[in-house]
Amino acid sequence: MDFFDRFAIPHPSPVIYASMVAIGLTVLAIIAGLSYFKKWGYLWREWLTTVDHKRIGIMYLISALLMLFRGGVDAIMLRAQLATPEAKLLDAQHYNEIFSTHGVVMILFMAMPFIMALMNFVVPLQIGARDVAFPRLNALSFWLFFMGAMLFNISFVIGGSPDAGWTSYFPLAGNEFSESVGTNYYMIAIQIAGIGTLLTGINFMTTILKMRAPGMTLMKMPMFTWSSLVANLIIVFAFPVLTVALAMGTMDRLFGTHFFTTDNGGMDMLWANLFWVWGHPEVYILILPSFGIYSEIISTFARRNLYGYKSMVYSMVVIAAYSFLVWAHHFFTMGQGALTNSIFSITTMAIAVPTGVKIFNWLFTLYKGKIEMTTPMLYSMLFIPLFTIGGVTGVMLAMSAADYQYHNTMFLVAHFHNVIIPGVVFAMLAGLTYYWPKMFGFMLNEKLGKWTAWLLSIGFLLAFMPMYITGLDGQARRMYTYSESTGFGPWNMVSFIGAAIMAVGFAVLVYNVYYSVRYASRNISSDPWDARTLEWATHTPVPEYNFAQVPQIDSIETFWDAKKKGHVLFKGKYEKIHMPNNSGMPFIMGCIFFAWGFSFVFGIWVPLILTTIGIFICMALRSFENDHGHYISVEEIEETETKLRGAN
Amino acid sequence: MKIDNSLPLEYSTEENRLKILGFWIFLGAEIMLFGTLFASYFTLVDRTAGGPNGMHLFEIGPVLIETFLLLASSFTIGLGIHAMRLGRRKAMMTFFGITLLLGLGFLSVEIYDFIMYVHEGATIQTSAFTSILFTTLGTHGAHVTLGLFWGLFIILQVKKRGLTPETANKSFIFSLYWHFLDVVWIFIFSFIYLKGMM
Ligand code: HEM
Ligand SMILES: [Cu+2]
Numbered sequence: 069m070d071f072f073d074r075f076a077i078p079h080p081s082p083v084i085y086a087s088m089v090a091i092g093l094t095v096l097a098i099i100a101g102l103s104y105f106k107k108w109g110y111l112w113r114e115w116l117t118t119v120d121h122k123r124i125g126i127m128y129l130i131s132a133l134l135m136l137f138r139g140g141v142d143a144i145m146l147r148a149q150l151a152t153p154e155a156k157l158l159d160a161q162h163y164n165e166i167f168s169t170h171g172v173v174m175i176l177f178m179a180m181p182f183i184m185a186l187m188n189f190v191v192p193l194q195i196g197a198r199d200v201a202f203p204r205l206n207a208l209s210f211w212l213f214f215m216g217a218m219l220f221n222i223s224f225v226i227g228g229s230p231d232a233g234w235t236s237y238f239p240l241a242g243n244e245f246s247e248s249v250g251t252n253y254y255m256i257a258i259q260i261a262g263i264g265t266l267l268t269g270i271n272f273m274t275t276i277l278k279m280r281a282p283g284m285t286l287m288k289m290p291m292f293t294w295s296s297l298v299a300n301l302i303i304v305f306a307f308p309v310l311t312v313a314l315a316m317g318t319m320d321r322l323f324g325t326h327f328f329t330t331d332n333g334g335m336d337m338l339w340a341n342l343f344w345v346w347g348h349p350e351v352y353i354l355i356l357p358s359f360g361i362y363s364e365i366i367s368t369f370a371r372r373n374l375y376g377y378k379s380m381v382y383s384m385v386v387i388a389a390y391s392f393l394v395w396a397h398h399f400f401t402m403g404q405g406a407l408t409n410s411i412f413s414i415t416t417m418a419i420a421v422p423t424g425v426k427i428f429n430w431l432f433t434l435y436k437g438k439i440e441m442t443t444p445m446l447y448s449m450l451f452i453p454l455f456t457i458g459g460v461t462g463v464m465l466a467m468s469a470a471d472y473q474y475h476n477t478m479f480l481v482a483h484f485h486n487v488i489i490p491g492v493v494f495a496m497l498a499g500l501t502y503y504w505p506k507m508f509g510f511m512l513n514e515k516l517g518k519w520t521a522w523l524l525s526i527g528f529l530l531a532f533m534p535m536y537i538t539g540l541d542g543q544a545r546r547m548y549t550y551s552e553s554t555g556f557g558p559w560n561m562v563s564f565i566g567a568a569i570m571a572v573g574f575a576v577l578v579y580n581v582y583y584s585v586r587y588a589s590r591n592i593s594s595d596p597w598d599a600r601t602l603e604w605a606t607h608t609p610v611p612e613y614n615f616a617q618v619p620q621i622d623s624i625e626t627f628w629d630a631k632k633k634g635h636v637l638f639k640g641k642y643e644k645i646h647m648p649n650n651s652g653m654p655f656i657m658g659c660i661f662f663a664w665g666f667s668f669v670f671g672i673w674v675p676l677i678l679t680t681i682g683i684f685i686c687m688a689l690r691s692f693e694n695d696h697g698h699y700i701s702v703e704e705i706e707e708t709e710t711k712l713r714g715a716n
Numbered sequence: 717m718k719i720d721n722s723l724p725l726e727y728s729t730e731e732n733r734l735k736i737l738g739f740w741i742f743l744g745a746e747i748m749l750f751g752t753l754f755a756s757y758f759t760l761v762d763r764t765a766g767g768p769n770g771m772h773l774f775e776i777g778p779v780l781i782e783t784f785l786l787l788a789s790s791f792t793i794g795l796g797i798h799a800m801r802l803g804r805r806k807a808m809m810t811f812f813g814i815t816l817l818l819g820l821g822f823l824s825v826e827i828y829d830f831i832m833y834v835h836e837g838a839t840i841q842t843s844a845f846t847s848i849l850f851t852t853l854g855t856h857g858a859h860v861t862l863g864l865f866w867g868l869f870i871i872l873q874v875k876k877r878g879l880t881p882e883t884a885n886k887s888f889i890f891s892l893y894w895h896f897l898d899v900v901w902i903f904i905f906s907f908i909y910l911k912g913m914m
Contacts, residue, residue, distance in 0.1 A: 201734045266745060274738040304741055308748035312756070316851070325840055325847035326765070327756070333763030333844035338756060345752075684865075691869045691886075 074670055078228045078248045079161050088225045117650040119203035122610055124210050125189030126507060129500070131214055132182035135173050138221065140574060142170035144567055147531070151564035153552040163548035164231035165250065169224065171234025172254065175350070176261060177217040179488070182496040183357045184213070184268060187296050189503060191272060193603035193610065194290045196281030196619040201274040203648040209264040209271065211658025216261025219665045223253040227670065230254040233546060235343060236317070238328035238336040243321055252669040255318040260665050262310050269303030272296060281602070283621035287381070290601040290624070291367075291374060295360025298384045299353045302391060306349035313342035322671055337402065344395035352391040354488070356384055358495030359426055362448050365498055366430050368599045369445035370437025373625055376429040383422035390419040400468040401475045409468035416466035423459055427452060442597070443517030447498035450525045451490045458486030461536065476546075479539025482532045489528050497521075497577070505596050509609050510588040516580035523573030530566025534559035600628040605637055607712040613645045613700055616709050642709075645700045657686045719881060724801055726888035728881045739889045743896050750900050753852045757908065765843035770912025773833050773849075779909045782825045783901065789818035790898040793891045800887055805879050809871055812887070815894065816867045819860055826857050849908070856904060859897050866890060 077084055102108050115123060145166055149158045158166065192200055200206050223229045228248035232241040241251045276297045280289065289297070316327040317339065326334040367374040374380065396404060396412040430452060439445065461483045465474055474480055497520070505511045535543075538556045550556050595604040605627045606615050617638040619626065629635040664679035719728045727733055761770070796811030830850070833839075840850040870890050874883045 201738060270738055270741045270745065273741050274734055278734055278737055304745045305748050308745050309752045312749060312752040316756070316847075319840075319847070319851070323840065325851070326842075326844045327760070327847055329844075331765070332767075332842070333760065333765040334847075335760060335763065335844060338759055342752065342756070688865070688869060691866070692873065 074249065075226050077225065079165075081162060084224060091225060112652070113650070116655045117207075117652045119199070119207045119648050119650055119654075120612060121188045121192050121200050121203065121206060122507075124206055125185045125187075127210055127214075128181045128185035128188060129507075131217060132178050132185055132496075135178040135181070135217060136574070139170055139173040139178050140571065142166050142173065144571055146170065147560075147564045147567040149548060150550075150560045152561065153554070153557045154549055158548060160548045161231065164233075164546070165224065165229040167546055168230045168233050168236075168250075168254075169220075172220065172230070172258070173217075175234065175354070175488075176258060177213075177220065179354050179492050179496070180261075180265065181213060181217075183299070183354065183492075184210075184265075186292075186361065186496070186499045186503065187268075187272060187299075187357060189507060190603055191276065191293055191296050192279075193506075193606065193614055194293045194601055195276065195279060195284060196602050196615060196621065197275065197279040198614055198645065199648065200271050201279060202271050204651055204654060205267055205271050207651070207654035208657060209268040211654045212264030212267070212661060213261045215658040215662040215665070216257045216259070216264065219260065219662055219669070220253055220257035223250055223257075227253070235347070236339075237343075238317070238320070238339045239330050241317065241321075241339075242329055249669050252318070252321060252671075255314045255321065256665045256668050259311065259314045259318070260661050262307055262314070265303055266307040266311070269300040269307065272300040273304060276300070281619045281621050283626075287378070288621060288624050288626075291363035291377070291380060292357070292360035292601075294381055295356045295363070295384060298388045299356045302349045302353050302356075302388050305392070306346045306353070309342055310346040313339060313346065316342075318668075322668075337399075340399050340402065341395065344398045345392070347398065348395045349388075349391040351484075351487075352387055354492045356387065358492045359384070361495045361499040361502075362430065362451060364599075364601065365444045365448050365502055366433050368502075368597055369440045369442055369448075370434050371440070371598075372433055372437045373600070373628075374429070375432035375435075376425075377624060379425055380429055383425040386422045387419060390415060390422070394419055397466055397468070397471075400471040413466055413468045417463055420459060420463050420466075427456060427459075442501075443512070443514055443521060444498040444502040444597075446518055446521045447494045447501075450521060451494050451498075454490035454494075454525065454528070455487060458483060458490065461486060474539065476544060477539035478535035478543045478545055481545045482535035482539060485528075485532050485535075489524075489532075494521075494524070497524075502597065503603075505592055506594075506603060506608055506610065509592070510584060510590050511592060511596060512584045513580050513588065516576055516583060520573045520577045520580065523576060524570055527566045527569030527571075527573055531563045531570060532566070534562045534566075595631075600625045602627050605630070607709075609712075611708050611712060613647060613705070616642055616645075616705050642702045642705045644702055645705065646697055647700055648697045649695055651695070653686060653690060657683065660686065725879060725881055725884035726800075727885075729885075732881055732885040735885055735889060736892075739892055743892065746896065750852075750855070750903070753848070753855060754903065754907065757848045757852050760844040760848045761912075763844040765845075767842040767846060768836055768838045769845060770849075770908070773836060773838055774909050774913050775832075776909075776913065778825050778829050778832075779905065782822050782829075783905050785818045785822040785825070786898050786901050789815045789822070790895055792818065793894050797888060797891045800879060800884055803879060805874060808879075808887070809874055812867060812871050812874075816864055816871075819864050819867070819894075823857060823860055823864070826853065826860075852908065853904065856897065856900055859900075863890070863894060863897060867894070 102111060115127065118124065145158060146163070149155050149163060188200075188206070192198070228250045230236065230241075230246070230250035230253055231248070232246050232251055232254070236251060236254055239245060241254075276289070276293055316325070319325040320327050320329060320334075326332040328334050328336050328339045330336065363374055363380065394412060394416045396408060397416045400409050400412070430448075441449070461479070465471055465480065465483055501512050501517055538559045541554075541556070543550060543554070543556050550560075592608065594606065594608040597604070602619060602621075605619060615638070617640060619637045620639055622635065623629050626635060626637065630637045660679050660682045664676065664683065667673075667676040667679060718730065721728065727736065792811050793815040796808045796815060799807035799811055830853075833846075833850075838846045838849075840847055867890055870883070870886050874887065877883055
């Protein structure tokens with residue numbers, strides 16, 4: 069019996085039992101649905117084994133939206149608990165678990181895959197490539213991310229969720245204070261997803277550096293591609309640090325090592341340092357591609373080329389370098405002395421400069437532009453002022469002496485939501501709306517889209533502005549309740565209302581998808597926004613090979629020049645196209661990794677060893693495999709092209 | 717597949733060039749990985765919690781043997797790639813084989829070293845110092861172990877398929893990996909062993 073005890077939830081509640089039932093029923097419903105409609109083969113052939121960057125992008129997108137829902141439910145529960153003083157909705161332990169999973173899910177399993185979704189779908193199209201450099205590896209990246217996310221998500225029904233915060237500081241995260249397997253889930257699920265992300269970083273850097281269409285020099289790359297290149301560079305240098313930190317944390321918890329313990333020479337601050345050496349660059353991994361999306365959208369709908377292209381590029385490169393030099397600002401109060409604090413204060417404030425440069429570039433792009441207020445543009449216009457508030461409070465936090473007042477209060481919570489929601493989430497929703505027609509062949513409804521944008525903005529302001537005030541007043545973060553005499557009650561109620569309005573905003577988005585699937589016109593052009601970059605130069609839906617002929621580039625906005633100045637994008641005859649074959653291996657490896665992670669979390673060693681061997685066997689099989697892909701013949705291309713041209 | 721004959725075999729196709737660049741970027745990530753381990757090592761090196769420290773544990777003999785074996789293997793794999801460029805398949809396979817044998821020798825001495833440490837009362841659980849020591853050395857050793865299998869697979873493929881752009885590419889990338897492990901070892905040798913014995 070002992071063996072099974074560990075899978076039980078250490079701290080159950082009716083909600084958790086209800087979720088177990090709900091998860092069970094959903095899985096059954098999916099299996100039944102797939103069998104009834106005989107879709108297993110379709111699922112396997114078209115999706116699970118695909119190596120096509122566009123389909124992988126869409127799978128990332130679906131996962132990100134699911135995780136947005138999961139993280140959103142967490143958020144609502146947290147705000148509901150805090151809405152009134154001394155509320156009894158959640159107890160301290162549940163509150164701890166929920167804010168921990170909320171943070172991890174939103175940053176690593178929502179924001180990251182959302183960015184990966186857009187990067188996967190857009191970057192190869194933007195540079196005129198047929199796919200990414202290593203399509204098979206790309207699929208593996210996705211499945212590792214997906215299995216990591218799933219592993220993390222089952223924690224709350226099997227064995228218990230992590231409860232030491234998304235930062236998982238030691239010694240709190242050590243065995244002594246976090247007895248349940250929750251923190252094992254944290255260490256191992258993020259490890260698996262993180263390896264996937266690292267592989268993506270390598271893949272996309274190679275793709276962008278080597279596979280651009282002829283004529284597209286580095287300084288002629290579209291801004292989103294530039295931002296992706298820089299973000300992937302940061303990934304390659306930041307994620308190995310996380311890999312090491314997580315491995316050490318895992319060993320401390322499972323193998324009795326002394327990296328972060330309080331005895332035998334262990335050093336808990338080492339975790340804090342390693343975590344933030346990864347963690348700060350991570351926030352820039354999120355924000356830079358978002359900046360890239362805004363740049364595309366703003367120049368499209370201001371009907372102007374982007375102002376200060378070069379300074380945009382340089383500021384991103386500077387941000388990338390700086391992002392590795394500021395990590396200690398996350399623990400000014402943890403005793404590293406005045407000199408260190410001063411240095412990190414200055415580097416942190418300095419990073420606001422290139423960020424400001426970008427804001428001004430967007431403003432100058434808008435200046436004298438013919439602005440067309442579509443939904444993506446509305447998000448961008450809301451982003452500029454809202455994000456600026458977050459940047460300014462960031463600089464406030466950067467002053468180490470003052471940070472003793474703000475640190476770990478609601479003020480900090482307000483800051484990072486203030487940069488992440490208008491900065492990253494709005495960018496992703498704007499990007500989603502903008503690229504939706506290219507992905508699915510119809511537009512999302514504009515009116516509903518604008519409702520979402522406004523509801524999210526108003527909800528955001530109501531939810532987070534009060535936190536600046538209560539934070540300055542001393543309301544600590546991560547506390548499950550507070551007494552009435554503090555006077556925080558009314559402000560927290562406002563926050564709850566704001567959170568509820570945001571939830572309505574997301575509900576409208578879901579309705580929008582439903583509505584547009586049913587009613588939106590399928591008769592749209594391949595360039596419905598009158599855009600400026602290459603991804604709009606191919607058909608909708610995008611054929612498997614992206615471009616029948618490789619486009620010829622001679623300026624930053626070649627597609628625009630092709631439309632307005634008669635530049636010839638596609639020259640010459642069709643030639644047969646080489647494409648990679650589908651493969652079930654990435655998915656299978658993902659599944660083995662899931663079993664590996666699960667065995668690791670619970671310390672069941674025999675399956676752990678077997679799955680480890682399984683992973684190596686997969687790699688060996690791959691090494692011996694002789695797979696040269698296939699060719700699409702000229703006749704086939706002609707047929708597809710005629711069909712698609714007719715469709716538009 | 718377009719083959720460009722003006723370039724060495726391992727660079728001759730577009731796919732090959734992508735793979736080589738991708739592998740260099742991967743090595744960049746590996747540098748960060750080992751860099752993090754080294755940084756942690758320097759942070760924890762004096763935290764021995766009353767247990768043995770480097771002075772106690774390290775012995776120059778086995779370490780010199782390890783260093784010699786690994787440096788020699790880096791040389792032989794260089795010869796292997798040279799032979800490959802000349803199209804001499806047999807010679808190349810021989811050099812690769814010698815490389816792997818040297819690697820195996822290295823690994824055996826390292827394992828012997830580990831056993832000695834444990835005998836002297838230093839396990840991975842003893843102190844922060846021993847935890848990071850075993851982890852850093854172990855990570856390098858695990859890389860070598862993986863390399864032994866990988867190298868073996870490549871020899872088998874060259875044997876079966878001959879020197880094609882694909883096998884040449886794999887062999888070349890493997891040689892990069894092997895050289896990289898050698899470089900990491902030089903850092904381990906200087907900053908963990910020599911410094912620890914001073
Ligand atoms: C203008 C640039 C920025 C500056 C000067 C800045 C400064 C800071 C400082 C000093 C802290 C630590 C405060 C404390 O713990 O007391 C912090 C926390 C944080 N910032 Fe920023 N920040 C900036 C932009 C951003 C951006 C763009 C993002 C994300 C996209 C971001 C996300 C975060 C997160 C997630 C945390 C803390 C998380 C935690 O402790 O759980 N920041 N910021
Ligand atoms: Cu930071």
